[in-house]
Amino acid sequence: MKLKSLIKKIESKYPTSLAYDWDNVGLIVGDTEEEINKVLVCLEANEDIIKEAIDKNIDLIITHHPFIFGKMRKITTSDFKGKLIHKLIKNNIAIYSMHTNFDIAFDGLNDYFMEVMGFENSKVLDVTNTETLYKVVVFVPKTHEMVLREALGRSGAGHIGNYSDCTFNIDGKGTFKPLEGTNPFIGELNKVEEVDEVRIETIVPQRILGGVISAMIKAHPYEEVAYDLYKLENKGSVVGLGRVAALNESMTLKELSMMIKEKLSMQTLRVVGNLDKKIKKVAVVTGSGSDLAKKAQRTGADVLITGDVKYHDAQDAVDAGMCLIDCNHFESEDIFKDVMKRFLDEVEEIEVIKSEININPFSIL
Ligand SMILES: [Zn+2]
Structure with missing residues (x-):
């Protein structure tokens, strides 16, 4: 799969917005258009880990500690970190870091x-934060209310406590007039149409709002989907x-x-x-x-x-x-390797390997 698709999957569960301001998380080195087949997970990436990644033909290294933390003004081989970055780019290996956002996130x-x-x-x-909640209201022809409710539920909308798929539904009459250049699902050009519709309301946390709206538009039969978003005063889960x-x-x-x-x-x-x-x-x-x-x-x-x-x-x-x-x-x-492997193993198209290099800088005598 493409790196950008993998990042989208990771960030839908572990958004970078959860990280502290001083942190440096997300894609640190890499091209989002590259294909990712093999992923190496580790606490942090040093020279030995990058050698391991090259030897094992890795496309992406995922670290907990940010690969670049302080300010970098130059990326040259005269500097230790610069040398590693050159090595990564030459070998087409990307690095992605999940630090305080992963500490804070649920299932992190x-x-x-x-x-x-x-x-x-x-x-x-x-x-550190309380989730912002939105009310999503969508108007759908009666024939497609089930399909739309299912799409909303599948995309994560409608969670209240331990209940999923929560919606409220009101029957009503929708009217519209298709104008020149339209391709209406129902109705004729320049004629006002009346359709039996349902107003479906549900609740969505901000972090998944984009995904819910895309799923809703995809499942809706109309060319132009009528929907409203209301920012709520109700507070979501704390993180x-x-x-x-x-x-x-x-x-x-x-x-x-x-x-x-x-x-x-x-x-x-x-x-x-x-x-x-x-x-x-x-x-x-x-x-x-x-x-x-x-x-x-x-x-x-x-x-x-x-x-x-x-x-x-x-x-x-x-x-x-x-x-x-x-x-x-x-x-x-160091258990980061275990939890990340468990999460990424659900992504079928990629192979996930835990690093075998001991990077603990301390020896116990
Ligand atoms: Zn740490």
């Missing part, structure tokens, strides 16, 4: 961490960084730490707090998240599980009576 990295650990019914820890969940059964800080250590196959793990403390509620921020320790405590969490905990963050946590589990930046995020 934080949700996957919760899933791996078996933490259920999680909520957002730090809300944000980190997750919080109550445990089904409480466990001690030590038991919880040992479970995480085993599930992430870690050699060592650092823990702050009384190891015998009963943990009833956990907060998780993959990568570096110790700055959210106070927020996690305010939500009632007994422990924050994250990476990159600094000495003074640990001391502050001790003073506040909060526990921390530092499961390392690398280990908390």
